[in-house]
Amino acid sequence: MIVIITCGKAKQRCSAxxxxxxxxxxxxxxxxxxxxxxxxxxxxxxxxxxGIIPADLVIEPYDLLVPDRENDFFRDWSNKxxxxxxxxxxxxxxxxxxxxxYFKPVDAYFVGKKQAPLLxxxxxxxxxxxxxxxxxxxxxxxxxxx
Numbered sequence: 001m002i003v004i005i006t007c008g009k010a011k012q013r014c015s016a017x018x019x020x021x022x023x024x025x026x027x028x029x030x031x032x033x034x035x036x037x038x039x040x041x042x043x044x045x046x047x048x049x050x051g052i053i054p055a056d057l058v059i060e061p062y063d064l065l066v067p068d069r070e071n072d073f074f075r076d077w078s079n080k081x082x083x084x085x086x087x088x089x090x091x092x093x094x095x096x097x098x099x100x101x102y103f104k105p106v107d108a109y110f111v112g113k114k115q116a117p118l119l120x121x122x123x124x125x126x127x128x129x130x131x132x133x134x135x136x137x138x139x140x141x142x143x144x145x146x
Contacts, residue, residue: 001038001041001092001093001094001095002041002042002043002044002088002092002093002094003005003034003038003041003043003044003093003094003096003097004043004044004045004046004052004095004096004097004098005027005030005031005034005043005044005045005046005055005096005097005107006027006030006045006097006098007021007022007027007044007045007046007047007048007103008022008023008024008026008027009065010022010023010024010027011060011061011062012024012061013030013083013091014061015058015059015061016058016059016061016072017056017057017058018045018047018050018053018054018057018058018059019031019043019045019055019056019057021045022045022137023059025109025127026123026126026127026130029126029127029130029131029134030097030098030118030126030130032130032134033044033130033134034095034097036137037095037133038136041095042055043055044100044108045059046081046102046106047059047062048062048064048065048066049062049064049079050075050125051080051081051084052081052084052085052106052136059061059089060092066101066102068099068100068101069101069103072101074101077105078104078105078108080106081105081106081109082109083106085105085106085109086098087108088109089112089132090109090110090111090112091110091111091112092110092112093112093113093114094106094110094112094113094114094115095115095116096114096115096116096118096119096126097116097118098116098118099118099119100119102143103119105117108135117129117133118130
């Protein structure tokens with residue numbers, strides 16, 4: 001199983017590991033969710049500029065967004081991502097934490113089990129869903145202590 005987290009708009013102003021580049025609350029919430037619910041699973045970042053990259057790859061800041069409707073940039077970006085995904089097992093189970101338009105090339109490539117709990121949600125609702133699920137995990141852990 002692998003976890004794919006979409007990038008965020010708020011970024012560091014200097015080079016950083018992809019996992020540290022994005023500093024917005026929604027990205028941080030997705031990362032915390034991934035590390036809590038899927039400890040040990042490899043985490044990849046799906047970036048508007050770099051495509052799919054390992055979380056520990058050092059990257060430069062950028063100002064690009066994947067549009068939510070198809071245009072030339074979206075088609076080129078999707079093809080780039082699908083080409084990058086060729087290095088992954090198509091049957092791999094994935095957890096996808098991000099928006100629908102980022103999901104399209106991932107969904108087109110992988111044929112294994114796909115969990116995408118944030119699809120269709122606005123950033124604010126994504127953050128609320130992540131917080132709710134993390135609270136559930138914490139509550140279960142606390143009940144086990146007693």
